[in-house]
Every structure is written in C-alpha cells, then in structure tokens.
Amino acid sequence: MLTFTIRRLIFAVPTLLFTALIIFLLLELAPGDPMSNVPLTVPDDVKQQMRLALGLGEPMHIRFFKWIVQFFWIEPLNLFDQMFGTTFAEGKLRVISWQSRSPVIDIIAERIPQTLWVVGTAYVVAIAIAIPVGIYSAYRQYSFFDQAGTFITMVGYSVPPFFSGVLVIVVFAVNLGWFPSIYDTTHKVVDWDSFVVQLKQMIMPVMVLALQITSQISRFMRASMLDNLEQDYVRTARAKGMGEGTVVMVHVLRNSMIPVVTVIALGIPAIFGGAIITEQVFKVNGIGQLLITAIQANDLPMVQTLTFIFAVLIVLFNLLADVLYGILDPRIRYD
Numbered sequence: 001m002l003t004f005t006i007r008r009l010i011f012a013v014p015t016l017l018f019t020a021l022i023i024f025l026l027l028e029l030a031p032g033d034p035m036s037n038v039p040l041t042v043p044d045d046v047k048q049q050m051r052l053a054l055g056l057g058e059p060m061h062i063r064f065f066k067w068i069v070q071f072f073w074i075e076p077l078n079l080f081d082q083m084f085g086t087t088f089a090e091g092k093l094r095v096i097s098w099q100s101r102s103p104v105i106d107i108i109a110e111r112i113p114q115t116l117w118v119v120g121t122a123y124v125v126a127i128a129i130a131i132p133v134g135i136y137s138a139y140r141q142y143s144f145f146d147q148a149g150t151f152i153t154m155v156g157y158s159v160p161p162f163f164s165g166v167l168v169i170v171v172f173a174v175n176l177g178w179f180p181s182i183y184d185t186t187h188k189v190v191d192w193d194s195f196v197v198q199l200k201q202m203i204m205p206v207m208v209l210a211l212q213i214t215s216q217i218s219r220f221m222r223a224s225m226l227d228n229l230e231q232d233y234v235r236t237a238r239a240k241g242m243g244e245g246t247v248v249m250v251h252v253l254r255n256s257m258i259p260v261v262t263v264i265a266l267g268i269p270a271i272f273g274g275a276i277i278t279e280q281v282f283k284v285n286g287i288g289q290l291l292i293t294a295i296q297a298n299d300l301p302m303v304q305t306l307t308f309i310f311a312v313l314i315v316l317f318n319l320l321a322d323v324l325y326g327i328l329d330p331r332i333r334y335d
Contacts, residue, residue, distance in 0.1 A: 005323060012315050017068070019311045024064050027300050070095045071305065075105050099299040108287060108306065114185050115286030117198075119275050122206040126213035127264060133214070134221025134260075138229065139248060149218065157215035165208045165281035172204060179204050185285035205282045209275065213267065220263045224256040231255075258325060265321035269313035 070093065077089035095104040137146040173181035180201050189195045228234065229252055237247045276288035283289075287306060294302035 005319070008319050008322065012319065015315060016308075016312060020068060020071075020308055021064065023304055023307050023311070024067070027304055028060060030300075066093075067095065067301070067304070071308070078103075078105070095301050095305055097294075097299055097302045099294065099297045099302065104302050104305045107290065107302070108309070111285065111287045111290050114183075114284055115275060115279070115288065118183075118202060118205045118278070118284055118286065119209065121202060122209035123213060123268065125206060126210040126217060129210070130214040130217035131221055131260070134218040135225055135248070135253065137218070138222045138225030141226065146222075149222075153215035153218055156211040157219075159211075161208050161212065161277045162281060164211060165205070165278055168204045168207060169281070181282070183282045183284040205278050205284060208278055208281075216267065217260065217263055220260050221256065224259050225252060228252045228256045261324045262321045265317040265324070266314065268317050269310055 074089055074092045074094055077092070078094060081087060081089050096102070097104050097107060100107065133149055137143075137149045140146055169181045172178045178200075181204075183201050183205060187194065187198060187201070189198050229248075234247060234252060237251055238244075242251075275284075275286065276291060278284070279286045279288035280292060291303065291306045293299075294306070
C-alpha cells in the first residue's frame with residue numbers, strides 16, 4: 001500500500017502540471033481585460049505601465065513558468081517561514097491578486113474557515129444521515145420508509161441550490177423568523193451564546209448543501225447494499241448462525257462501502273463548487289464568493305489559483321479513495 005501511495009503521488013505531479021497548463025491557457029483565451037475597471041480618465045501610457053507592473057507584458061510561457069514557481073515553491077516556502085520563523089521566502093515575489101494587490105494565498109486562507117464551517121458541517125451531517133438511511137432502505141426494500149426515502153432523495157437531488165436556498169430563506173427567515181437570512185462572517189465564537197448564534201446562522205446553508213449530498217450518498221448506499229445482500233457469502237453467513245445484525249452491519253456494510261467511498265471522497269471537492277452558489281445566496285464570505293468576485297473583476301491570478309486548488313483537491317481525494325479501497329477490502333492489493 002505504501003508503494004502504491006508513493007507511486008500515485010509521483011504520477012500526480014505531471015497530472016497537476018498538465019491541469020495547471022490547461023487552466024492557464026483557458027484563462028488566457030477568456031475575454032476581459034484587467035484594465036477594464038480602470039477609470040477612462042487614466043491615460044493610455046499609464047495603463048500600459050500598470051499592465052507591465054502586473055506582469056502582462058511578458059510572453060505567455062514566461063508568465064506560466066513564473067506562476068508555477070510561485071505556487072509550488074515560493075508559497076510553500078512562505079508557509080514554512082510563517083510556521084518556523086525563517087526567512088527563506090523573504091523578498092521573493094508571490095502570487096498577487098490584481099484586484100486587491102495582496103498575496104492570493106493569504107486572501108484564500110482568510111476565507112477558507114468560513115467555507116469549512118458551512119461545507120464541512122454539511123458534509124458531516126449528510127454522511128451521518130445518508131449512510132443509515134441507505135442501509136435501512138436496502139434492508140427494508142419496498143417498505144414505506146424505502147419509498148418515502150426514494151421520493152425525498154429524488155426531490156432533494158433534483159432541486160438546485162439557488163432554488164432551495166431562496167425557499168428556506170422565505171420559509172424560515174422571512175415567514176417564521178427563526179434564523180438570519182444573511183450569514184455574518186465577522187461573528188466570532190467566544191462563549192456558549194456566541195456559539196448558539198453561529199449555529200443558528202449555519203443551519204440554513206448547511207441544510208441546503210446537506211440535502212443534495214444526503215440524496216446522492218443514500219442512493220448509492222442503498223444500491224450497493226442491495227447488490228451485496230444477494231451475494232452467496234451473505235447466505236453462507238446466515239446459514240452458519242450469525243446474527244442478522246452482524247451479517248448486515250459487519251459483512252455486508254463493509255463490502256458495500258467500497259463504491260460509496262468513491263462518492264464521498266470525490267464529492268468533497270465537488271461540494272466546494274456547489275458552495276459557490278450557496279455562498280452567494282446566503283452571503284457567506286467564503287472561497288466560493290471569492291471566486292465569483294474574482295471572475296467579475298477579471299482577477300486572473302485569483303481565478304487561476306482557486307481553480308487549480310479545486311483540481312488538487314480532486315487528485316488528492318481520488319488517491320484517498322483508492323487507499324481506502326485496500327483498507328475496506330483485504331482482497332484489493334496494490335503492492
């Protein structure tokens with residue numbers, strides 16, 4: 001397993017470099033000019049100097065190489081300096097946002113906690129609900145619980161976040177007045193009362209995100225359980241006198257989790273993309289809203305870095321899913 005993990009990490013390097021190149025080229029072809037937001041009263045020669053200061057006067061391959069060096073070398077060195085008080089990255093040019101003139105990674109680091117509060121909680125809640133629901137629906141196939149769960153998950157997965165988000169705001173914030181309609185990103189948790197306030201403002205965005213995640217995972221869990229409940233090893237275990245709980249929750253569940261692990265692992269990066277819409281609806285000042293504002297302002301370094309971070313998450317969680325395969329099923333060996 002260790003050899004497989006190291007080999008996959010090595011293969012991930014050219015994959016990420018190729019992905020970075022594709023992202024860079026797509027953004028180069030995208031319409032828009034960072035100087036479009038500059039007032040018309042600014043002379044053309046000043047705009048040209050501003051373009052040169054942003055690095056836009058250099059050839060495309062030089063800019064791509066500089067961005068790769070900054071992202072993979074200078075930014076990790078800067079993080080190392082902050083952690084251990086060294087000066088390895090001192091004086092080196094970092095990836096700078098065209099919009100705020102601040103380091104891109106620092107801005108992203110400020111926004112990530114807000115996104116993790118919402119996305120992380122939603123994913124944990126969704127998994128905690130979806131797996132038991134999927135197990136029981138499969139074990140009680142065609143029961144009222146199974147049919148009701150199928151209908152609810154079908155509706156939950158079909159309704160887009162921009163509709164469900166507005167719907168819960170109208171019902172729970174406007175009509176009932178239970179929760180705030182806007183997420184206060186400046187709120188800090190320092191005691192129990194502030195924690196309750198944080199919990200109240202998280203409920204609606206978490207509800208919207210968890211609805212789609214729960215619908216998807218529970219359907220996969222149910223289908224996988226149904227496939228394994230009909231296998232010969234289940235009948236053999238029952239014939240040996242094993243308890244029904246042991247058969248279902250130990251033997252069947254462990255084998256059924258293999259395809260579900262893929263959905264869970266690969267769904268983590270995908271939910272950050274889904275959080276873009278949810279953060280816009282509830283005004284969560286996270287990386288999703290940061291990406292939207294960067295696109296609107298033609299802030300290519302910010303858009304490029306955020307998009308590439310999503311690609312890195314996909315590669316890493318794909319690797320995590322492969323490693324978990326070997327843990328869940330001893331028959332799978334990579335070495």
